[in-house]
Amino acid sequence: MCLAIPGKIVEISSDNQDSALVDVVGVRRKIDLGLLQDDKPVPGDWVLIHVGFAMSKISEQDAADQMSTLRMLGEIDGAMQEIQGYGLEDVN
């Protein structure tokens, strides 16, 4: 339920400052930056993503650690399914 997925900001949308493209181990999806408006990330920053929203900025090392935690917890498939589902890609 409370998956926190690390992703790297690739680009901020030019027409919507609250929308960013992130990369999560090669999968790219749009996420919402609206909950980080006090401390806006820029391309190259790492964030923890929960239900399509960036929740906090983290370091690259913490992002790698968080990925390995998800792997150890057996939650990596669920996390990737969640990321791939953003934008209704997998919704029928």
Added chain:
Amino acid sequence: MRFVDEFREPELISKTAEEIRRLAGTDRHYRTMEVCGGHTHAIYRFGLKDILPENIELIHGPGCPVCVLPMGRIDDGLAIAHEPDVIFAAFGDMMRVPGTQGSPLEHKARGMDVRIVYSPSDALKLARLNPDKHVMFFAIGFETTAPSTALTMMRAKVEGIRNFSVFCNHVTIIPAIRAILDSPDMRLDAFIGPGHVSTVIGCRPYEWIARNERKPIVVSGFEPLDMLQSIVMLLRQLKAGEAKVENQYKRVVPWEGNRAALRAMAEVFELRPYFEWRGLGFISQSALRVNDKYAEWDAEQRFEVPGIRVTDPKAAQCGEVLKGVLKPHQCKLFGRECTPEHPIGALMVSSEGSCAAYHNYEHRKAAMVSLSSIA
């Protein structure tokens, strides 16, 4: 210690486990509750109980939002979705959770328009894509998830999307901790504080636990080393007779939390006077509802909600397990009538519930160990 080698930094883990043994000694029993279901899941997954000395007992708390949701709320949400042209949208976690007439997935099989979304903003997108339908998002979760629902509703209002509403089941963690501390049969020494909830609320809301209840609480990360370090921090406090809020998960959790997220919640939600928690009963001011400014996007104000109440079978002892009075396997229904495939009680419903976690890991492991080696 058979799992340790699989972890990162196994030497540090062994050293930390050694420190826990030294601090714990043998003259006293320690009862620690991890509030968050993610921690419960991690404890079983990593086999942390095998690493800890026997006099440290881990009690699994109420922090699994799917588990604590009363069945009547699922029935209510599904009743709304029975209205014509309503799409029921929810996270995947909700899809197999049973209502009295079956789960959302079973309702889908019977013809209800049920969609899995991975983000509340995708439920809003569904509304944009289906202007002739009404999309009701079945919202669940603690403070980790509630800000995302709030921000989505703010966007719906700004964009004037009126075929979208939220059936709000968001709950707040602090009143649940208070309810557990107030129960007469409670015997807890310390808390492992939730990780991701605290990214939003920060560490201050826990201060009363230390100050008034004299219980240490350490906000913790989810890796084995995080949790072991948190237990060291708790034991040090307990040994020194201290009770403080400490933050082991500083790399993710700021002491003050996420103010933008808190602002979004304050904009859209208000506290309910009371809300029912499965296994714990009614707890005052423990859940969020949509405020009048957003009434148009509140499914409870837009639709007729039957207000169904379903009591769990008396034989299910979820409350006792939640308070740490009973271990999951000591419940009369555990592993017999109540299993992860056919959950009867709240804690068997999701893999983050303590009974399901116990069933998935411990129970299976125990089944392979002969009775003689247990004794």
